[in-house]
Amino acid sequence: MAESDRFNTAAGWVLFSGIVALGLSAVSSGYFAADKVHSPKAEEGAAGEAKGAVAIETLLASADVAKGEAVFKKCASCHTANQGGPNGIGPNLYGVMGEAIAAGRGGFAFSDALKGKGGKWDFTTMNEWLTSPKAFAPGTKMSFAGLPDAAERANLMVYLNSLGSNLPLPAAPAAAAEGEGAAAPAAVVGDAAAGEKSFAKCKACHTINPGGANGIGPNLAGVAGEAVATGRGGFAFSDALKTKGGTWDDATLDAWLTNPKAFAPGTKMTFAGIADAQERANIIAYMKTAK
Numbered sequence: 001m002a003e004s005d006r007f008n009t010a011a012g013w014v015l016f017s018g019i020v021a022l023g024l025s026a027v028s029s030g031y032f033a034a035d036k037v038h039s040p041k042a043e044e045g046a047a048g049e050a051k052g053a054v055a056i057e058t059l060l061a062s063a064d065v066a067k068g069e070a071v072f073k074k075c076a077s078c079h080t081a082n083q084g085g086p087n088g089i090g091p092n093l094y095g096v097m098g099e100a101i102a103a104g105r106g107g108f109a110f111s112d113a114l115k116g117k118g119g120k121w122d123f124t125t126m127n128e129w130l131t132s133p134k135a136f137a138p139g140t141k142m143s144f145a146g147l148p149d150a151a152e153r154a155n156l157m158v159y160l161n162s163l164g165s166n167l168p169l170p171a172a173p174a175a176a177a178e179g180e181g182a183a184a185p186a187a188v189v190g191d192a193a194a195g196e197k198s199f200a201k202c203k204a205c206h207t208i209n210p211g212g213a214n215g216i217g218p219n220l221a222g223v224a225g226e227a228v229a230t231g232r233g234g235f236a237f238s239d240a241l242k243t244k245g246g247t248w249d250d251a252t253l254d255a256w257l258t259n260p261k262a263f264a265p266g267t268k269m270t271f272a273g274i275a276d277a278q279e280r281a282n283i284i285a286y287m288k289t290a291k
Contacts, residue, residue, distance in 0.1 A: 053150075054150065055172065055173050056123070056124075056127050056150055056153065056154060057123070057169075057170045057171060057172045057173060058172040058173065059150055059151055059153075059154035060123060060154045060157065060158060060169050060170065060172075060262065061169060061172050061255075061258065061259065061262055062258070062259055062262060063151075063154040063155045063157070063158040063259075063262050064155050064158070064261065064262075065155075065158050065159050065162050065261050065265050065266075067155040067159075068154075068155035068156045068157070068158050068159025068160070068162075069159050070155075071147070071152050071155055071156045071159070072156060072159055072160075074144075074147075075090075075093075075144070075156075077089070078090040078144070079091065079092065079093050080092045080093070080094075081093045081094055081160070081163055082094060083095070083163075083164060086106075087105065087106055087108045090108075090142070091105035091106070091108040091110075092105060092106065092108075093160060093163070094163045094164055095163060095164035095165055096121055096160060096163075096165070097121055097122070097123075097126065097157070097160050097161045097163075097165035097167050098120060098121065098122065098165050098167050099120065099121055099165075100119075100120055100121075101114065101115075101117050101118065101119055101120060101121055101125065102114040102115040102117065110141075111137070111139060111140050111141045111142075112139065113137040113138060113139030113140045114137045114140050114141075114142075116137075117136075117137055122167065123157055123167070123169070123170050124170075126157055126160070127153055127157065130146060130147050130153045130156065130157070131146050131147065131148070131153065132145070132146040133145075133146060134146075158261075158262060158265050159265070161265050162240070162265035162266040166239075166240050166243050166244075166264070166265060166266060168244070169262060169263070188277050188278055188280075188281040189281065189285075190278075190281035190282045190283070190284050190285030190286075191281075191282045191285060192282070192285040192286045192288070192289050193286075194279075194282040194286075195279075195281075195282035195283040195284070195285050195286030195287070196286045198274075198279050198282055198283050198286075199283055199286055199287075201271075201274075202217075202220075202271075202283075204216070205217035205271075206218065206219065206220050207219045207220070207221075208220045208221050208287070208290045209221060209290070210222070210290070210291065213233075214232065214233055214235045217235075217269070218232035218233070218235035218237075219232060219233065219235075220287060220290065221290045221291065222290065222291050223248050223287060224248055224249075224253065224284070224287050224288045224290075225247060225248060225249065226247060226248055227246070227247050227248075228241065228244045228245060228246050228247060228248055228252065229241040229242040229244065237268075238264070238266060238267050238268045238269075239266065240264040240265060240266030240267045241264045241267050241268075241269075244263075244264055250284055253280075253284045253287070254277075254280050254281070254284065257273060257274050257280045257283060257284070258273050258274065258275070258280065259272075259273040260272075260273060261273075
């Protein structure tokens with residue numbers, strides 16, 4: 001009987017020790033997990049990533065149609081993109097930019113989740129969809145996980161936009177001031193003489209003397225202030241440029257010179273563009289002198 005009591009007492013202490021050890025383990029793991037989740041450095045890093053994100057509108061301004069076509073290979077197992085192409089697992093995507101969401105497409109059977117979204121496929125909605133289809137329309141039949149790389153999404157969107165849509169690109173947001181009361185950046189003032197030198201890059205395709213002949217590209221004398229893609233001695237402008245509208249003012253010329261393919265996806269202009277803002281301002285100043 002005494003031996004039984006001693007055994008029960010020993011067993012009780014062993015059980016109690018085990019419970020204490022388990023409790024300490026749980027508290028310890030909870031403490032270190034909480035420390036890991038709420039680490040100020042981790043929070044600062046996440047905030048830094050959010051602050052460092054580039055707006056999709058900014059990426060669209062420098063997006064590349066050819067790169068977008070390459071990205072589209074990820075979509076080609078389910079979608080066609082040629083005009084009049086058949087629907088597959090997913091709908092044909094020719095001319096989809098600007099169209100109502102989940103409508104048309106040769107009678108494709110869209111999910112109720114997508115049909116209930118409403119609106120149109122503009123750059124904002126398409127960006128959200130390409131980021132995560134399931135987050136954009138929970139219940140969608142789309143099995144593709146999405147494109148986490150914003151630059152890839154921008155390239156893909158300008159490619160889709162070049163396929164019979166040609167929506168105008170959204171304006172890129174102005175850069176935020178780094179400190180309260182920071183001075184706004186000074187406007188870039190062009191130098192016509194320097195611009196004449198830079199125009200040498202354009203002479204393989206363009207003349208700029210009054211009455212000069214069109215070449216691979218149109219003569220550019222007096223083009224500043226003129227309607228986009230009109231006149232120029234009957235030059236055969238691309239449909240992409242003819243549908244842009246507006247006039248060749250400083251802002252439009254600057255956007256065109258920055259990246260012709262982003263300004264008018266589908267343009268015949270092969271020149272990649274001029275990255276330097278001062279050089280663009282110089283060329284524009286020079287073009288304005290050529291009447």
